[in-house]
Each structure stands twice: as C-alpha cells, then as structure tokens.
Amino acid sequence: xxxxxxxxxxxxxxxxxxxxxxxxxxxxxxxxxxxxxxxxxxxxxxxxxxxxxxxxxxxxxxxxxxxxxxxxxxxxxxxxxxxxxxxxxxxxxxxxxxxxxxxxxxxxxxxxxxxxxxxxxxxxxxxxxxxxxxxxxxxxxxxxxxxxxxxxxxxxxxxxxxxxxxxxxxxxxxxxxxxxxxxxxxxxxxxxxxxxxxxxxxxxxxxxxxxxxxxxxxxxxxxxxxxxxxxxxxxxxxxxxxxxxxxxxxxxxxxxxxxxxxxxxxxxxxxxxxxxxxxxxxxxxxxxxxxxxxxxxxxx
Ligand code: GRG
Numbered sequence: 001x002x003x004x005x006x007x008x009x010x011x012x013x014x015x016x017x018x019x020x021x022x023x024x025x026x027x028x029x030x031x032x033x034x035x036x037x038x039x040x041x042x043x044x045x046x047x048x049x050x051x052x053x054x055x056x057x058x059x060x061x062x063x064x065x066x067x068x069x070x071x072x073x074x075x076x077x078x079x080x081x082x083x084x085x086x087x088x089x090x091x092x093x094x095x096x097x098x099x100x101x102x103x104x105x106x107x108x109x110x111x112x113x114x115x116x117x118x119x120x121x122x123x124x125x126x127x128x129x130x131x132x133x134x135x136x137x138x139x140x141x142x143x144x145x146x147x148x149x150x151x152x153x154x155x156x157x158x159x160x161x162x163x164x165x166x167x168x169x170x171x172x173x174x175x176x177x178x179x180x181x182x183x184x185x186x187x188x189x190x191x192x193x194x195x196x197x198x199x200x201x202x203x204x205x206x207x208x209x210x211x212x213x214x215x216x217x218x219x220x221x222x223x224x225x226x227x228x229x230x231x232x233x234x235x236x237x238x239x240x241x242x243x244x245x246x247x248x249x250x251x252x253x254x255x256x257x258x259x260x261x262x263x264x265x266x267x268x269x270x271x272x273x274x275x276x277x278x279x280x281x282x283x284x285x286x287x288x289x290x291x292x293x294x295x296x297x298x299x300x
Pocket of ligand 1: 047048049050051082084085086088089094101160161162164165187188228300
C-alpha cells in the first residue's frame, strides 16, 4: 500500500467510524436533556483524525476479522473515551484551551458545567458500546469482557488518567527522558495500544499476535507523541487547530529534551521498533505497516 492508497483508506474508514459515532450519540441523546447531547456532539463529532478507531478496525481486519458494521461500533468506543479526555483536558482547571480540532472548545461554547457532565456521560456509554459490539465479533461474549477490560484499563489510573495526572504534576518541572516516556506511555500510548489490542482480541487473534501488536502500539505511541511535540514546536495554532502550546503551558517536551533533529530521529527509531514487532509475527499487515510511517510524517 502506498501513501495515496492510505489516504483513501483513512478517508473511507473515517466515514464509517463517524456513522457509528453518530448512531452512538443519537442513542445517548435519547437518554439525556438536549444541551448535554449538543455538547457531546460538539466534542465527539469535531474534525479529529479518528486514529484510535482506525487502528482498531485495521488491527481487527489484519488479524483476520471478517465483520463489518460491528467493528466500527467497537471502534467508536475508543473515540468516545478519547473525546471525553479532550473535553476535560481543555477545561480551565487543566490546560485551559480555547481551540481544539479547529473549533471552539466544548466548554467555551456550552460552559464548564455542561462540558464536565457531557464528557462524564461518555465514559459509561463507551463501555456499554464496547461490550455490546464486541459480543457480536469473533471473540464472542466471553472474549468481549476481555476487550472491554482492555479499554477501561487503558483509560484508567494505570493508563490515560494516570498519565494526565503526571502531566499536570510535571508542569513547570524538567522531566528526565524516562519520566517523559512514562508520562506519555500512559497519557497517549495506553489508549493507542489498547486500540490495536482490542481489534486483535475481537478477531480472536493468537496471544503472540496480540502481544506483538501491543509492542507495535507502545513504540508507535511514543513516536506519535514525539511527532506531536515536533508539530507543536514548528506549526501554528491555526494549522494544528488547537491551543495553547506545551511551551505556553511550561511542560517538558521531547523537542525541549533532545532538540528538533534528535527528536525526529528518536521518532524514526521508535517506528523502526514498531515495524520490527510487526515483522516478528506471521500476519499480512500492509495498512499497519504504512500507518506506522504516516504517524511521524503527518502534518497535524
Ligand atoms: C482526572 C487527572 C484526570 C484526568 C482525566 C483529561 C484526561 C482524563 C486525560 C487527558 C488525556 C489526553 C488529553 C491525552 C491527549 C493525547 C493526545 C496526543 C491528543 C491528541 O490526539 P490526536 O492527535 O487528536 O489523535 P485528534 O483531534 O486527531 O483526535
């Protein structure tokens, strides 16, 4: 697969993921008063890359999964968790951001109170979404519990929430390379890794395959974050569609730690690790192979 084919693939996948997200939000809206539903729609359906759901559907397919609609429903659960985390991350008590995905942050439009409630409503909704969809896939009802556990552990204190906590504690401090890897491995890497693992588990992949994809995810997650820091340091808020920058927030970054060129080299090395993990198993994974390179060559 070349880059042009990857772009087409990503565009087509995004449409299917968005359809599943729209259905999931319509269901939540039927259970909640309308301003919360509107805030959820604003936070979730905005213009994101949908990388986590696409990693999930791709891993599922490249591990031999055959279902169509239900895997998009499963993948939507990852975007729901991701979107809640962005809505909370942007709040005044965290990063105090005005711009996200090229539009006003959810609390700037709907207020803090509505945003906190809207984002919180997404967490159990995502768990339900993951459980209901995974049961219909190759892993069956017993495997679905393992898939959902993967999502909740990655989102929890040992993963994303814990990473965000380290991030907030680290403001104004100079973190060591090991501390920065730990922070981002949890804050960003855990959910990216879970996306791949959930796809593989849902397809009832061999244990060895699931482990290799987890290893691919951890390396790719670090490369993704290093690239985020590179973009943060080199692109405008308008182009990235978000503010404030990590430098504005006095956070340690890979660019601050290594300098621009070495940070980029570090990202390339992590992608080589990710590809090594993929090559260690016997699956045909053309999309995951190209996706790994795309992660460090993206422009936003
Ligand atoms: C209770 C301490 C505590 C935390 C709550 C807020 C929170 C949980 C977690 C925040 C985690 C967070 C903001 C991670 C950000 C990771 C990241 C690199 C986001 C950008 O991802 P992209 O580039 O964004 O995939 P798009 O917009 O394309 O989806």
